[in-house]
Amino acid sequence: xxxxxxxxxxxxxxxxxxxxxxxxxxxxxxxxxxxxxxxxxxxxxxxxxxxxxxxxxxxxxxxxxxxxxxxxxxxxxxxxxxxxxxxxxxxxxxxxxxxxxxxxxxxxxxxxxxxxxxxxxxxxxxxxxxxxxxxxxxxxxxxxxxxxxxxxxxxxxxxxxxxxxxxxxxxxxxxxxxxxxxxxxxxxxxxxxxxxxxxxxxxxxxxxxxxxxxxxxxxxxxxxxxxxxxxxxxxxxxxxxxxxxxxxxxxxxxxxxxxxxxxxxxxxxxxxxxxxxxxxxxxxxxxxxxxxxxxx
Numbered sequence: 001x002x003x004x005x006x007x008x009x010x011x012x013x014x015x016x017x018x019x020x021x022x023x024x025x026x027x028x029x030x031x032x033x034x035x036x037x038x039x040x041x042x043x044x045x046x047x048x049x050x051x052x053x054x055x056x057x058x059x060x061x062x063x064x065x066x067x068x069x070x071x072x073x074x075x076x077x078x079x080x081x082x083x084x085x086x087x088x089x090x091x092x093x094x095x096x097x098x099x100x101x102x103x104x105x106x107x108x109x110x111x112x113x114x115x116x117x118x119x120x121x122x123x124x125x126x127x128x129x130x131x132x133x134x135x136x137x138x139x140x141x142x143x144x145x146x147x148x149x150x151x152x153x154x155x156x157x158x159x160x161x162x163x164x165x166x167x168x169x170x171x172x173x174x175x176x177x178x179x180x181x182x183x184x185x186x187x188x189x190x191x192x193x194x195x196x197x198x199x200x201x202x203x204x205x206x207x208x209x210x211x212x213x214x215x216x217x218x219x220x221x222x223x224x225x226x227x228x229x230x231x232x233x234x235x236x237x238x239x240x241x242x243x244x245x246x247x248x249x250x251x252x253x254x255x256x257x258x259x260x261x262x263x264x265x266x267x268x269x270x271x272x273x274x275x276x277x278x279x280x281x282x283x284x285x286x287x288x289x290x291x292x293x294x295x296x
Contacts, residue, residue, distance in 0.1 A: 065095030112145025
């Protein structure tokens with residue numbers, strides 16, 4: 001584990017940018033950015049266009065280590081280059097800690113949740129990630145209903161794969177997302193916190209994780225997790241909330257920092273001039289960064 005990156009993630013001020021839209025969510029991300037589906041004819045062309053968008057974001061002067069702790073990348077992004085360097089290396093050299101999304105999407109819903117699909121060749125992917133200065137990983141499950149069996153399955157799967165990632169020398173971001181429109185969302189989050197705590201208590205002292213969680217309905221629901229010695233940091237996903245609403249509810253939660261994707265890029269457009277693009281991105285980054293200082 002890189003000590004400088006660890007210290008940045010553990011103690012740094014700012015937030016983690018989520019730039020990890022993958023195959024299923026890429027068309028929507030491009031559409032929101034002003035690129036329509038008739039502008040590309042293949043998956044390769046689609047991924048090139050989304051990489052162009054991400055390159056524009058990470059190479060912007062406003063995307064700096066002063067306000068951004070880290071960035072989560074999709075595998076295709078890690079393998080591509082920004083200004084002549086692999087993206088992970090580019091970010092690390094810029095002082096932004098790179099993470100890699102490793103999950104392969106969600107399985108069909110069962111017991112009110114969607115588990116992760118199998119992740120073939122994970123060890124090989126983790127080895128490649130280490131070669132490109134990747135500090136940690138991220139993997140997402142989805143919780144749709146208050147079903148204890150399903151929630152337990154989500155948490156157990158996350159920690160089982162998390163231990164494999166730890167063994168490879170990386171830090172897993174465990175992300176059991178709670179759907180923002182779920183009935184009984186507060187009850188789900190209370191039970192989820194208990195299930196995560198139980199798994200954390202089974203870890204050895206040197207087995208460290210991060211958590212990425214939906215902003216809770218009950219303020220400070222996750223304080224016990226944030227304070228746990230095996231947790232480096234807990235970050236919040238925007239979950240489809242607008243940036244304004246996500247910021248408003250996030251500031252009610254002490255020591256919970258942002259890891260936003262849609263809320264970060266919602267106002268950006270391919271047709272904006274570089275000056276306009278950089279100003280909008282800077283304003284967005286400033287608003288999320290300022291919020292992260294309010295409640296820490």
